[in-house]
Amino acid sequence: MKRVVITGQGTINALGTNVSETWEAMREGRCGIGPLEMRDVDRLAIQIGGQVKGYDPETVFNRQQILLYDRFTQFTLLSAREAIAQAGLNFIGDLATRTGVVLGNSGGGMNTLDENYRTVYEDGKNRVHPFVVPKLMNNAAASHVSMEFNLKGPTFTVSTACASSNHAMGQAFQIIRSGMAEVMITGGSESMLCFGGVKAWEGLRVMSKDACRPFSANRNGMVQGEGAAVFVFEEYEHARARGAEILAEVIGFAMTSDAADIVMPSKQGAARTIAGAVKDARVNPEQVGYINAHGTGTAANDKTECAAVADAFGHHADDLMISSTKSMHGHLIGGTGAVELLACTLALREGVIAPTIGYEEPDPECALDVVPNVAREAKVEVVLSNAFAFGGLNAVLVLSRV
């Protein structure tokens, strides 16, 4: 089996327009959640989110591109440009055919859907722009990345709700590990912060009106975010031969299905996935120093996740750190695992554990070290990133220092 390393990373999210701004915000425990700015916001019961603000697509894309790029595709391309520039790869010849793209997202072009439904239903028009379909399709982002960078290997999109990005990165990992490709561009994006996107989430009655406070006894729900993060996964010998800077190694992955409930999480399913990922990574559970939690801030997720971690790690659960950065950037749904992997590379590269902010009251059902409110300096060797999706689909990645 080949080894897989990360040689580039890029992002845009509520915390920043690149990795260094995002890392800085995570170090400072800054909150990117604020009042939503969108049409008809006064008709929403939930009016906060982790929105990307001060972003003007016209400064980075031309008119023709904007006609084809939904916001989730724009976020993806900006992140991919940053990641690929850092990796310093030029995709020509054999490398082009040996490089693919696997990205996660849940909603596809939700803004495009929302705007065009308004056009036909609310405005009563009988005609929409000819590019609606290629703009809203879930694979648009992956396809545009492949076109912009001439990537001709395995390319597709994974859509498993809140686990989309972790599933995508797990696939990219396995594709390189098995020798099917040399390099994979992977991660995910989401842009669901439009009227219909927020309205749909309101219906479930699991959203907070004021803040995302994972693991805190007074938590009252999740807060949606938007953005993207993209990584360059590369076969280890390939990266070493060209003297690339290696940010981290991807050493394990597991995915399972609860086969139980369409929305409620399962402790057994989560624990089984965590244990499976650690086993796949061939490390001892005691080597795991940090977990980036799924940590949505809902009553159900956080207590179930803590119980699963306690189950999977036994006594060691009390020694490791676990934090939820959703408290800062919100829940990016299909893009969330990608942005959260940045907290993992931050831990491994910089020795900084991003905090769980908004933490106010201990919850006996979440009695782990959740790194409350303030980032912590700590040297960790092995880290996990959890994602547990609606539909009972679980995906956990394991990273280590090189």
Add this chain to the structure above:
Amino acid sequence: MSDDIKDKVIAIIAEQAVLEPSDVNMDATLEDLGIDSLGLVESIFAIEEAFDISVPFNANEPEKSEFDISSVESIIAAVRGLVAEQSAS
């Protein structure tokens, strides 16, 4: 009027529980009736639609919501309150 509210709420709950309205006891909890978390949010949605009211309920902190869901009787009382508020405003 008030019996109308009671009958409508019981009909909504009975439909979720797949029971006859006559089998829905006033002191039963939703759990007794076999209504899970999704059934609960669906029932609240149906109540909002039936009475044209907005029910303040967050599934993360049911005990803090002004809308008391501890029994069929309490739900009916809460709906009566909201309907009265609605017609007063």
